[in-house]
Amino acid sequence: MPLHHANRLLETAGRIILGKERELRLALACLIARGHLLIEDVPGVGKTTLAHVLARLIGLQFQRIQFTSDLLPADILGVSIFDRSTSAFRFHPGPVFAQLILADEINRATPKTQSALLEAMEERQVTADGATLALPEPFFVIATQNPAHQIGTFPLPESQLDRFLLRIRLGYPDRAAERALLMGEDRRELLERQPAVASPSALLELQHAAQGLHVSDALVDYVQALLGATRNSPELINGLSPRAGLGLLAAARAWALLDGRDHVLPEDVQTLFPHVAAHRLHLAGDGRPVPPATLVRLMQAIAVR
Amino acid sequence: MSAAAAGFVAMLKRGAAAGRVPAxxxxxxxxxxxxxxxxxxxxxxxxxxxxxxxxxxxxxxxxxxxxxxxxxxxxxxxxxxxxxxxxxxxxxxxxxxxxxxxxxxxxxxxxxxxxxxxxxxxxxxxxxxxxxxxxxxxxxxxxxxxxxxxxxxxxxxxxxxxxxxxxxxxxxxxxxxxxxxxxxxxxxxxxxxxxxxFPRIQGPLWGLPADAFSASTGLSDTMTPGSISALGNSSAIALRAAFDGPPPPPAQRYWRGPVLADFDGRTWTAARFAEADTPFYRPVGRRLDYVLTLEPHNRRWLMALDYPGEAGPLVRFASDHQALSARPVQSRSRFALSAYPDAPVGTGESPTVLAAATRLPAGSNPRSRELAASLAAGAASHAEILERVLAHMRAARLRYTLRPPLLGAHSADEFLFDSRSGFCEHFASAFAVLMRAAGVPTRIVTGYQGGEINPVDGYLVVRQSDAHAWAEVWLAGRGWLRVDPTALAAPERIADGLAAALGAEDALPLMLQADMAWLRGLRHRWEALSNSWNQYVLGYNPERQRELLANLGFDYRSAAKLAGLLAGISALLLLGLYAWASWQRRTSDPVQRAWERFSTRMARAGLGREPWEGPLAYGDRLAEALPDQADSLHAICAAYARLRYGAVQAGDRQLRTLQKQMKGIRIQ
The missing domain is CATH 1.20.1320 (phosphoenolpyruvate carboxylase, domain 3)
Structure with missing residues (x-):
């Protein structure tokens, strides 16, 4: 049981990213649940650092893709180039062939480019020139996006948002954490010196362990009641999809695993539900993303039995 | 062969060993x-x-x-x-x-x-x-x-x-x-x-002739001195009646049983009578409709109110004006009946019946005959004789008692001249002897007189202690007239029932005593309850089933359809129950019940669980509110969470531990 890896990882990461223990834990849970993470926040709150820290501490191959409006699908997936010596096209893999990818400001790229990455994320493989190439394992995408009201962005369509398991916000650090940040040494340098505390194989083990966590009938009843509530709520345009439901359960399993339990509790579901639902649900009427208060109200209407 | 035998022996040994294992x-x-x-x-x-x-x-x-x-x-x-x-x-x-x-x-x-x-x-x-x-x-x-x-x-x-x-x-x-x-x-x-x-079967299903209907108290078709007073102590119910309108006054509540016309000097016996589907008189005058619920007595008498008129198909009429059931009444039965209290009956009575009604055995009751002769001397008509006899009996100051002295062979003589105290059968018998001796056709009618309205359900209840005997006198042109000699000595017996008429020295049946009012009230309630039971549960017979089903619009004639209906409704009920059970199964977990009880108990201290609150979150909140018991509260909630959501099925031991922990929590 490599749970101590996870704990050490969280502890170490917490020393680098200050005051964001919960967000770090959510990110790791997302990783353990084999999901992809969407971080929505203003620039400069440490989104990139978070991705770096995870990659570094687990020892994952890391690639960063800065999304711009002129980025093309081939820039992500790779390109076939004619090789004179063999008189054949040879595929040069793009940055997507890495274990942890930071897709920075994903809403700056055109929908076509966005969807190239998102399809690769979903299928965990890339098809180029008729050949199918598997992406490495584990494969984890952290996409960041600036809040959609900023100029020059292409907001991700709902169907694409559904492919991210969790959405988190980092937010500004609290006063004490910020003070430590301001006073302390450069985070990048700190990270450079930090050796890996876990390994990709340990992560795979954690992923496997999370999948085996017990989910009781009572809990499934609860999850179903929650899903039903999102679908029947007059406040929301659409409810959560079955994929979202699966994701909610997977994330709750990972969260319970990180908590050291062998079974999932309603509390796990309640913790993860806002992060699973926030980017998937939209308010009826103006179509805005659902505010946290609505999600809390939804949860409080469902009895835990 | 030997191997097979050895195997067989081994098997036997095993079997024997198994038998020796303590059960x-x-x-x-x-x-x-x-x-x-x-x-x-x-x-x-x-x-x-x-x-x-x-x-x-x-x-x-x-x-x-x-x-x-x-x-x-x-x-x-x-x-x-x-x-x-x-x-x-x-x-x-x-x-x-x-x-x-x-x-x-x-x-x-x-x-x-x-x-x-x-x-x-x-x-x-x-x-x-x-x-x-x-x-x-x-x-x-x-x-x-x-x-x-x-x-x-x-x-x-x-x-x-x-x-x-x-x-x-x-x-x-x-x-x-x-x-x-x-x-x-x-x-x-x-x-x-x-x-x-379920299709009803007429009559008691288990009415095996050998066991059933052997002994029942009630009237018989003979009357000797003491046979009716023996019933005076029995508060068993003889019949119940529900009237459509107001019930008749007590003095008119004569429930007609066997009519006794043959007298051997001591015992009155029922005479033979003809019977028909319609009454032997013209029912005219006031009409009372009522439903009679008769307790089984294994006889055909219906004890109908005088004088019975039109009734259902199972009721027949005797020439002595009784109503009879077509079959002996072997189970509690209901009859819809009518009565014509003012109708003249027997105006055209046959001479043989009248002759039989003046017959007295030779040599019996000589003193009474003598008295009758003196009373009849010079009388212009039978009506006048009747007046004189009644006047004599009234003047004789006879005493009415439930415990009359035993009488010998000349019962009328001894009653009229010696003991001068008796029960209704003595009065009726002596009167009839006097009248017959004077040549006026007279007979005895037994039955019940009076009855009590149960204030709870309004039924008129007639008990065995209301058993009574009275007389009928035939006068030319007027037919049979009811004459109740008991009324001469004890008019309150007729008006107010037995309890009112008896003197202080007569030990009353417990239930009739006046100071037992509360007991009577209780009994009224109980009897009303068992009457409803009789009417609606036991009295649900084929006719009432047909009636009810017809009212509900079902086709009741075919047993197959009825069975199909029964099966269909049962299947629907089963289906409903099954659906309910599978819905219920979610909450029937003993761990869950214990948890709900626990949170209900905590709610009394204002620490109820919010419906949406998970177990650990609830535990944290409880621990915060009751910091001195924080550890056990955390333990309880964690244990519940494990038993409820964990992979391991909750065992008895864990459940008991949890329950014990829960009981250990003290709240103010």
Missing amino acids: PALDRRQGLWLLAAAALTVVPHGLWLPPWIHALCLLLLAWRGLILWQGTRPPPALLLLAVAAAVAAGVRLEFGHFFGKDPGVALLALLLGVKLLEARAARDIRAGVLLCLFLQLALFLENQSIAAAAMALLGTLTCLGALVALADPAGSVREHVRSATLLLVHGLPFLLVFFVL
């Missing part, structure tokens, strides 16, 4: 449940079982109880076999045979005790429960009162409790009772459907 004792609580069920089943059978058999049944149960109490091994099989044989022999000795209902049920009741003695496994408990249920059913062959139904209900509940205890050995007794009650309640809709729809 597992019955689980104590399951055993107690079964014992309780058996006791509740056997006790009410004491109503009819020969006392020694009933005592033996209870003794066997007590033996089983002792074994259970001491935890010793059950008696060896050989002993049990001997007991069973002895029991069977005893039943044979008591009844002379094994056939028929009584010996059969007695044998079953005894064998239930034997079966319980050898009960070890779950199978034995089930067999015992089945036997108990059968015996509870058998009780209804003897008695169909509310009390019997209540006992059977209690017995069934206990039987279900035994089955529940068998299925859920870990549960508490309270949970067992609760489940059994729930099961019983599930049966209610079926009970209703079957009660209403």
Whole structure:
């Protein structure tokens, strides 16, 4: 049981990213649940650092893709180039062939480019020139996006948002954490010196362990009641999809695993539900993303039995 | 060959060894449940079982109880076999045979005790429960009162409790009772459907001629001095009547039974009569409609109110103006009847009947004859003789008493001249003797007079103690006239009933005593209740079933359709119950129940669980509110979370630990 890896990882990461223990834990849970993470926040709150820290501490191959409006699908997936010596096209893999990818400001790229990455994320493989190439394992995408009201962005369509398991916000650090940040040494340098505390194989083990966590009938009843509530709520345009439901359960399993339990509790579901639902649900009427208060109200209407 | 034989021997040895293994004792609580069920089943059978058999049944149960109490091994099989044989022999000795209902049920009741003695496994408990249920059913062959139904209900509940205890050995007794009650309640809709729809059979199903209708109190078709006063102490109900309008005043409540016209000097006997489908008189005048519910007396008399008019097809009319049932009344029966109290009857009476009504045996009651001759001397008409006889009796200051002295051969003489005190039969008989001696056709009518309105349900209740005898005199042109000589001495007997008429020296039946008003009120209530039971439950006969179903719009004529309807509704009910059960199963988890009880208890301290609150979050909140018990609160909530959401099924031990922990929490 490599749970101590996870704990050490969280502890170490917490020393680098200050005051964001919960967000770090959510990110790791997302990783353990084999999901992809969407971080929505203003620039400069440490989104990139978070991705770096995870990659570094687990020892994952890391690639960063800065999304711009002129980025093309081939820039992500790779390109076939004619090789004179063999008189054949040879595929040069793009940055997507890495274990942890930071897709920075994903809403700056055109929908076509966005969807190239998102399809690769979903299928965990890339098809180029008729050949199918598997992406490495584990494969984890952290996409960041600036809040959609900023100029020059292409907001991700709902169907694409559904492919991210969790959405988190980092937010500004609290006063004490910020003070430590301001006073302390450069985070990048700190990270450079930090050796890996876990390994990709340990992560795979954690992923496997999370999948085996017990989910009781009572809990499934609860999850179903929650899903039903999102679908029947007059406040929301659409409810959560079955994929979202699966994701909610997977994330709750990972969260319970990180908590050291062998079974999932309603509390796990309640913790993860806002992060699973926030980017998937939209308010009826103006179509805005659902505010946290609505999600809390939804949860409080469902009895835990 | 030898190998096969060796194998066979080895098998036998194994079998013998298996037989020697001490049999597992019955689980104590399951055993107690079964014992309780058996006791509740056997006790009410004491109503009819020969006392020694009933005592033996209870003794066997007590033996089983002792074994259970001491935890010793059950008696060896050989002993049990001997007991069973002895029991069977005893039943044979008591009844002379094994056939028929009584010996059969007695044998079953005894064998239930034997079966319980050898009960070890779950199978034995089930067999015992089945036997108990059968015996509870058998009780209804003897008695169909509310009390019997209540006992059977209690017995069934206990039987279900035994089955529940068998299925859920870990549960508490309270949970067992609760489940059994729930099961019983599930049966209610079926009970209703079957009660209403199951095809009814006319008459008592179990009316085996050998056992049934042997003894019942009530009137007979003869009257000797003392035969009616013997009924004076019986408060058993003879009949009930519900009138469409207001009931007639007490002085008109003459319920006509057998008419006695033959006299041998001491005993009055019913004369032969003709019968027909319509009354032998022209029903004219005031008409009273009522429904009569007659207790079974195994005779054909309906005890209809004077004088009976048109009625249903099962009612016939006698030439002496009785109403008769087509068959002897062997079960409690309802008759819709009408009465014409003012109609003249018997104006064209046949000469033979009139001749018979003046006959007196030669040499009997000489003093009365002498008196009659003197009273009749110079009388212009029969009517005048009647006046004179009545005047004489009124002047004679006869005393009305429930305990008249015994009379000899000349009963009328002794009553009129010596003892001068008597009950209604003495008055009626002496009057009739005088009238006959004077040559006026006179006869005795027995039946009931009066009755009491039950203030609870409005039924007029007539008891055996209302039994009465009066006389009828035939006058030319006017027909048979009712003359009640008792009224001369004790007019309050007619107006206010027996209690009012008797003197202080007569010990009254307990229920009639005036200072027992509260007891009477209680009895009125109880009798109203059992009357409803009789009317609506026991009285639900084929006619009423047809009536009800027709009103509901069902086609009731075909039994097959009725059975189909029954099966359809039952299937629907089952389906509904199944759906409900599968919905209910979610919350029937004992861990969950304990948790809900716990949070309900905490709610009393204002610490109830929010419906959406998860167990650990709730535990944190509780711990914050009760910091001195934080550890145990955390432990409880974590344990519940593990048992409820964990992979491991909750065992009894864990459940008990959790319950104990929960009980340990103190709240202000």
